[in-house]
Structure formats: structure tokens, C-alpha cells
Amino acid sequence: MRGTKTAGAGRLLRLVPSRPVPPPPAAxxxxxxxxxxxxxxxxxxxxxxxxDVTVHAGEVLALAGPNGAGKSTLLGTLAADVPAGGGVVRVHGRPVTRWSAPELALRRAVLPQSASLSFPFPVEEVVRMGRAPWAGSDLAAEDDAAVAEAMARTEVTGFAGRPFSALSGGERARVALARVLAQRAPLLLLDEPTAALDLRHQELVLRLCRERARAGDAVVVVLHDLSLAAAYADRIALLRRGRIAADGSPAEVLAEGLLSEVYDQPVEVVPHPRTEALLVVPRREP
Structure with a gap:
């Protein structure tokens, strides 16, 4: 009888799904x-x-290009949210189709273009949703600290108790980013995180991207503002009609001739008088 009970217990143990293992720190x-x-x-x-595109730990990669070039689709494909009809997408060296959803959630965090919720969750609860992948793990003890830090970094602590549905578009965007930061995944995939933001908060968000990269994370961010990409990205992948037109440093990619062709709009690329970061502006007649 004892043998029968032991065998049954073994079968039950095998039915319990194993907890996903977080990735080791990236080199x-x-x-x-x-x-x-x-x-x-x-x-x-x-x-x-x-x-073809690669994303490295310790860098900010900006995806740029005109409307309809494929930027958001590429981001969604890297996130495993948009299935590839050909080729292969890998996250942490493994094809995305071979990761389970819980395993992926420990490896990449995704900020979509727009965030909407059907229920009036308070801001703090929305940010806390980013900690869901860590539930039941040893690192769940860090939930409160991770949520508080993410809210402070995105400057949303002051309205932590307000319903998400009552926020402005820019406030919602920052709360959504706080959720992504609270997730503490080593790969951040951000789709137009500055689109709804004022000047101050555009700079805040991209400084956070740089800080995460300096801390060892990989950050992929879709940007329309090429001057912001020049100031904050280590690399820019410029897309045109579903293909990579150029991939390299801002100095390599932000060339007047190439940009004028890709955007079908004459542009000027000039260095900032103080920082020498490249500024991209439409060429206008006086």
C-alpha cells in the first residue's frame, strides 16, 4: 500500500507545472x-x-521610418505578439515559439502604442500588474519596492489612487511605462512611448531608456522624432516599406540624402550647437 501511495503522489507531482526560471544577468x-x-x-x-535585426544588452535601439514602414509590426514580432510568417525570431537565443508565455514574461516587457482598461483600476494597481510574472517566486517579495520605484521614476506617484480611466493620455502613457518598468524584464520593447507626452516627459522617458540600457538591459523603442533618436539611441534601424533601409549609429543612419529619400521629404541634418547631437528638420523655403 505504501508503494501505491508513493507512486500516486509521484504522478500528482508530475502534474504540477514547474515555475518558470528567470534568465541570468546578461553580459x-x-x-x-x-x-x-x-x-x-x-x-x-x-x-x-x-x-534582419539584432538587439544587444546595454543598448537603446530606435526603430524609425515613415508611417506604414513596419516599425510596430517588427516590435510586435520581437515581442512574440505578432507571429512571423517566415524567418525566425529569437529571444535570449531561443526561437520565441519555444518559450511559454510565463517564460517570455520574465524576459521581455512590452509597451503597446495605447493602453486601455475596461475597469477603473487605481493607478497603483495598474503598475502592480507588471509584477504578475513574479507571483509565487522568491522575487515576489520585491513587488512593493519595484512598484514604488517605477511610479517614482515615471512621476505618477502623486496620483497613485486615481482611476486609470480618469487620466489624460499622457498620464496613462506614463502609468503604462511604469507597469513595464515594474516588470523588471531585461528586454524592453516600447512602441512610441513619447507620442502622447509633453516636452518634459518625452525627455524623462528617454532618459529612463538610457538608464535601463546602462544598467544592462536592452531597449527597443519606436520613435518618429529623429532628433530624439539621435540624442538617446545607440543604434537606429531605419525601415522603409517593410525592409531595413539602414542600421547603424545615428551618425551613420541620419544622412540627409537617405532620410530625404526614405521619407519622401527633403530634410536637413545639422549638429546641435552645444552637444553636437544631430538635429533633423524638414527643409523649408525661406
């Missing part, structure tokens, strides 16, 4: 995400056509 320059020959069709049309 500087380690590839945390990559797309290789990725193709995506949406609505019967090609959106990405043979895209």
Missing part, C-alpha cells in the same frame, strides 16, 4: 533578441519582407 553586448529573415503578412499584404 554586456549579449544578443537578447533578433529577427532573421522575418516576413509578416497582415490583411493580405506584406508588412515585413526579409528583415
Amino acid at each position: 554586456p553586448g549579449e544578443v537578447l533578441a533578433e529577427a532573421e529573415g522575418v516576413r509578416v503578412h497582415l490583411g493580405g499584404r506584406p508588412v515585413l519582407d526579409g528583415v
Whole structure:
């Protein structure tokens, strides 16, 4: 009888799913995400056509390009939210299809273009949702500290008790970013995080991106403002019609001729008089 009970207990133990294991700290320059020959069709049309891109620990990679170039689709593909119809996407060296959802949640955090909730959750509870992947783990003890730090860094602590639905667009964007930061994943995928923000908070968000990269994370951010990309990104991947038109440092990618061709708009690229960071402005007649 004792043998029977032991065997039954063993079967029960095997039915209990194992807890996902967090990734070890990434080495500087380690590839945390990559797309290789990725193709995506949406609505019967090609959106990405043979895209190759790598994302390294310790860097901010900006995805830039005109509307419809495939920036958000590429970000969604790297996040495993948009399935690739061809090629392969890897996160932490493994094809995304071989990670479970809980395993991915410990490795990458995603900020979509817009955040909406059906229920009037208080701001603090929305940020705390970012800690869900750590539930039941030893690091769940860090939840309160992680939430408080993320709220402070994004300057949303002052309205922690307000309903998310009562916030302005810019306030919602910062709360959504706080949720991503609270998740403490080593790969951050941010889709137009500055779109709804004023000048002060645009700078705040991109400084946070730089800080996360300096701390060893990899940050991929979709940006329309090329001057912001020049100031804060280590690399820029410039997309055009679903392909990579250029991938390199801001100095390599932000060339007047290339940008004028890609955007179908004459531009001027000039150095900032104090910092020498590149400024990209439309060429206008006097």
C-alpha cells in the first residue's frame, strides 16, 4: 500500500507545472533578441519582407521610418505578439515559439502604442500588474519596492489612487511605462512611448531608456522624432516599406540624402550647437 501511495503522489507531482526560471544577468553586448529573415503578412499584404535585426544588452535601439514602414509590426514580432510568417525570431537565443508565455514574461516587457482598461483600476494597481510574472517566486517579495520605484521614476506617484480611466493620455502613457518598468524584464520593447507626452516627459522617458540600457538591459523603442533618436539611441534601424533601409549609429543612419529619400521629404541634418547631437528638420523655403 505504501508503494501505491508513493507512486500516486509521484504522478500528482508530475502534474504540477514547474515555475518558470528567470534568465541570468546578461553580459554586456549579449544578443537578447533578433529577427532573421522575418516576413509578416497582415490583411493580405506584406508588412515585413526579409528583415534582419539584432538587439544587444546595454543598448537603446530606435526603430524609425515613415508611417506604414513596419516599425510596430517588427516590435510586435520581437515581442512574440505578432507571429512571423517566415524567418525566425529569437529571444535570449531561443526561437520565441519555444518559450511559454510565463517564460517570455520574465524576459521581455512590452509597451503597446495605447493602453486601455475596461475597469477603473487605481493607478497603483495598474503598475502592480507588471509584477504578475513574479507571483509565487522568491522575487515576489520585491513587488512593493519595484512598484514604488517605477511610479517614482515615471512621476505618477502623486496620483497613485486615481482611476486609470480618469487620466489624460499622457498620464496613462506614463502609468503604462511604469507597469513595464515594474516588470523588471531585461528586454524592453516600447512602441512610441513619447507620442502622447509633453516636452518634459518625452525627455524623462528617454532618459529612463538610457538608464535601463546602462544598467544592462536592452531597449527597443519606436520613435518618429529623429532628433530624439539621435540624442538617446545607440543604434537606429531605419525601415522603409517593410525592409531595413539602414542600421547603424545615428551618425551613420541620419544622412540627409537617405532620410530625404526614405521619407519622401527633403530634410536637413545639422549638429546641435552645444552637444553636437544631430538635429533633423524638414527643409523649408525661406
